[in-house]
Amino acid sequence: MPESRPMSHSRGEISTLVMPHMANILGDLFGGELMAMVDQAAAIAAIRHAGGPAVTASIHRVDFRERIPMGSLVTCLATVDYVGNSSMDITVEVWAEKPSTGERRNTHTARVIFVAIDDYGRPKRVPRLLAESDEERARFAAAEAYRREQVR
Ligand SMILES: CC(C)(COP(=O)(O)OP(=O)(O)OC[C@H]1O[C@@H](n2cnc3c(N)ncnc32)[C@H](O)[C@@H]1OP(=O)(O)O)[C@@H](O)C(=O)NCCC(=O)NCCS
Numbered sequence: 375m376p377e378s379r380p381m382s383h384s385r386g387e388i389s390t391l392v393m394p395h396m397a398n399i400l401g402d403l404f405g406g407e408l409m410a411m412v413d414q415a416a417a418i419a420a421i422r423h424a425g426g427p428a429v430t431a432s433i434h435r436v437d438f439r440e441r442i443p444m445g446s447l448v449t450c451l452a453t454v455d456y457v458g459n460s461s462m463d464i465t466v467e468v469w470a471e472k473p474s475t476g477e478r479r480n481t482h483t484a485r486v487i488f489v490a491i492d493d494y495g496r497p498k499r500v501p502r503l504l505a506e507s508d509e510e511r512a513r514f515a516a517a518e519a520y521r522r523e524q525v526r
Contacts, residue, residue: 378501381510381513387418387452391447392447400441402441402442403442409436413433415466420464423501423503424490430488431461433485442468443472460500468481469481
């Protein structure tokens, strides 16, 4: 396992088209479907950073700012923004695109914590996180502050 990995190494992204079977009774994307996408995108980022298996420890916060209508293209972008010993703080930004106009809106933000595990399911140390740009350093500082204030 490397001592450290750059933030850019672990970026996770998944996209999907909102289909009828994913909708709630109003015809918009069902919140539980979105949560599954958020968890998957976060898992990609966590597993890339850890270089092996990692599990969801907590989904700390999801802000549902807007409804996402059926037929939208939804993209979840996950970044590892801070790490402890075995835990990884991941931010997932959700973007919804209206295919007819190409308009993209940042509709949701989620904060998820994954923990890397070994072959026996025990927490395993992860590489340190290297912030290489001003934007990455700002994300790291914000996630560090959030953890200090909000997480056990
Ligand atoms: C997550 C899990 C591996 C933690 O194991 P544990 O023995 O309780 O871990 P510890 O108390 O030694 O803590 C290990 C790390 O996890 C973090 N952690 C544990 N539970 C947490 C929680 N609920 N929220 C945030 N962080 C948590 C600790 O802060 C610690 O971080 P650090 O190593 O960076 O300091 C274990 O609880 C587990 O396997 N849970 C089930 C996960 C699961 O099934 N997820 C859904 C499917 S993927």
